[in-house]
Amino acid sequence: MKKHIIPSLLMILFSILFIAPVILLFVQASIPADKAALVAQGASPLKLWPSSFSLEQFSTLFTEHEDFWERFGHDLIWCVAISLIQVFVSIASGYILAKYKNRLISFITIIFTLTMMIPMQIFLIPTYRMAQGLGLVNRSLILYLPLAFTPLGAILMRQINLRMPDERIEYLRLEGGGFPQLLFYVLIPHCKLPAAVLFLLSFVECWGTVEQPLILLTNKTAYPISMLLYDMRISQPQILYAASTVTLIPILVFLLLLILRRGVEKAMKK
Amino acid sequence: MKRIAQAHGKNSKYNALVFPAKDMIWLLPGVAMYCLCYAVPYLISFLSSFLSNSDRPEFAGLENYRALFSDGFYWLSLKNTLLFLFAAIGTTLILGILIAHILFSLRYLQPLIVLLLIPVFLPSSSLAALWRAMMGSNSQLVWLLHPRDASWKYLSLFLLFLWKNLGVATSLMLVGLHGIDPSILSAGELDGASGRQLLCRIELPLLRHVIMFAIIYLLMNGVRIFRESYLLYGGYPPTNLFFVQHYINGYFTRLDYSLLSSAAVVFSHVVLILFCIIWSILRKGDCDEK
Numbered sequence: 001m002k003k004h005i006i007p008s009l010l011m012i013l014f015s016i017l018f019i020a021p022v023i024l025l026f027v028q029a030s031i032p033a034d035k036a037a038l039v040a041q042g043a044s045p046l047k048l049w050p051s052s053f054s055l056e057q058f059s060t061l062f063t064e065h066e067d068f069w070e071r072f073g074h075d076l077i078w079c080v081a082i083s084l085i086q087v088f089v090s091i092a093s094g095y096i097l098a099k100y101k102n103r104l105i106s107f108i109t110i111i112f113t114l115t116m117m118i119p120m121q122i123f124l125i126p127t128y129r130m131a132q133g134l135g136l137v138n139r140s141l142i143l144y145l146p147l148a149f150t151p152l153g154a155i156l157m158r159q160i161n162l163r164m165p166d167e168r169i170e171y172l173r174l175e176g177g178g179f180p181q182l183l184f185y186v187l188i189p190h191c192k193l194p195a196a197v198l199f200l201l202s203f204v205e206c207w208g209t210v211e212q213p214l215i216l217l218t219n220k221t222a223y224p225i226s227m228l229l230y231d232m233r234i235s236q237p238q239i240l241y242a243a244s245t246v247t248l249i250p251i252l253v254f255l256l257l258l259i260l261r262r263g264v265e266k267a268m269k270k
Numbered sequence: 271m272k273r274i275a276q277a278h279g280k281n282s283k284y285n286a287l288v289f290p291a292k293d294m295i296w297l298l299p300g301v302a303m304y305c306l307c308y309a310v311p312y313l314i315s316f317l318s319s320f321l322s323n324s325d326r327p328e329f330a331g332l333e334n335y336r337a338l339f340s341d342g343f344y345w346l347s348l349k350n351t352l353l354f355l356f357a358a359i360g361t362t363l364i365l366g367i368l369i370a371h372i373l374f375s376l377r378y379l380q381p382l383i384v385l386l387l388i389p390v391f392l393p394s395s396s397l398a399a400l401w402r403a404m405m406g407s408n409s410q411l412v413w414l415l416h417p418r419d420a421s422w423k424y425l426s427l428f429l430l431f432l433w434k435n436l437g438v439a440t441s442l443m444l445v446g447l448h449g450i451d452p453s454i455l456s457a458g459e460l461d462g463a464s465g466r467q468l469l470c471r472i473e474l475p476l477l478r479h480v481i482m483f484a485i486i487y488l489l490m491n492g493v494r495i496f497r498e499s500y501l502l503y504g505g506y507p508p509t510n511l512f513f514v515q516h517y518i519n520g521y522f523t524r525l526d527y528s529l530l531s532s533a534a535v536v537f538s539h540v541v542l543i544l545f546c547i548i549w550s551i552l553r554k555g556d557c558d559e560k
Contacts, residue, residue: 018436
């Protein structure tokens with residue numbers, strides 16, 4: 001036991017390094033705005049400890065930046081909606097890809113897998129030209145629609161559904177259930193945790209989109225929250241860290257719920 | 271009920287009942303969205319790479335490709351991107367196996383995997399502000415390490431990739447290690463295999479499916495590293511970080527669709543061919559077993 005102490009400690013320290021950026025971000029968000037601006041502009045080093053604690057950045061952000069909050073709410077609704085669509089479509093396609101075996105299905109599986117590794121730009125530029133033809137440039141629809149389906153989601157759900165026993169589907173068929181019943185009584189309960197992870201992944205992808213707005217949006221007023229943050233580094237460095245923290249909060253809340261829920265489930269199993 | 275029980279030999283009747291063919295229609299939403307967002311744009315890119323760039327495009331044959339390959343910047347970007355992918359994915363895989371081993375042998379540390387996985391769920395845009403300060407010229411890291419500027423920027427992006435992707439690589443390897451039958455390893459030990467032999471001859475071959483999955487995931491995130499590069503260094507990065515995506519975005523602002531389509535087509539095919547080579551190497555093991 002004793003010889004394990006040093007590797008264990010090293011491993012714990014190493015793991016803490018992975019969440020250190022989040023903690024440091026919180027620290028930067030809780031120092032006075034003028035000091036935070038210096039850090040954001042690279043003129044002074046990172047504060048490792050909030051020696052002069054103040055919530056000035058947050059109060060400025062809350063009181064003086066209504067456009068930020070407007071954007072925040074707008075994007076939040078779009079991202080949640082898009083992620084929900086993605087989760088449902090992925091579960092349905094993942095089930096078919098996993099349980100049906102013929103040439104067409106294996107062809108689609110391979111094509112999806114290969115598509116994951118192709119850079120976005122090749123798809124985005126024709127999308128932009130199509131949007132131009134349809135007069136949809138600078139609309140939220142054209143920004144978020146390409147995110148509503150990713151091959152990753154379908155392939156992930158396929159891997160999960162491969163491990164589902166056929167007997168459950170058999171039982172449902174005996175009860176006379178069609179596909180909607182299958183989806184709600186068998187697939188969703190089976191894929192609950194992976195679906196939650198996929199929802200979060202998809203939400204993060206939408207929330208932090210960079211490639212898409214760069215190509216699909218020509219008007220800076222249509223930029224989503226992620227690009228807004230990027231522009232704030234020059235226009236409003238004094239509240240940059242508070243704004244970054246605020247955009248992390250929806251994700252951290254969901255992540256915490258996920259981890260706690262998983263902990264509870266594990267405890268119940270024991 | 272009885273009939274189904276009898277039909278359990280997975281014959282066609284059972285299949286028709288439990289997996290009716292008409293349910294395949296539910297693949298349609300996914301496939302339709304795939305066509306709209308991926309297949310059709312890809313075809314447009316592919317076709318326009320053979321057309322001239324004007325209001326009334328004409329068939330230009332391989333003219334765009336000739337122009338592309340005579341452009342030194344394209345070669346530079348291709349070289350940089352592939353180099354980065356190789357280095358980053360290789361390092362992540364090796365570190366992933368190493369850490370998975372540590373976590374596998376010290377089981378009480380396994381909850382730590384949650385901490386390693388958290389960066390996967392953090393959007394780069396929210397943390398970019400912090401990274402810029404952390405990697406900037408006044409940061410504590412630079413004081414400590416005294417790096418040279420160009421290589422430091424490269425290293426920053428490299429570390430960022432590791433930070434973001436090591437968790438998934440490690441957890442995949444850990445799942446793979448748990449799937450290995452321990453009796454195989456102890457049999458190997460009995461036969462006097464050294465630790466290195468156990469790793470290379472038993473574990474790695476048994477882990478190859480997991481490694482394949484990890485490579486797919488890492489390649490996917492590797493070609494998306496442009497996002498982090500853009501957030502850190504903007505549209506004009508240092509020369510050694512000038513990626514194909516920067517090249518494409520540069521031509522996009524000049525509206526030269528034909529050239530950038532051919533650039534994108536060439537790059538995606540290079541990535542796919544590399545992937546197929548890796549795939550066939552790993553698949554070779556499957557055939558040997560049979």
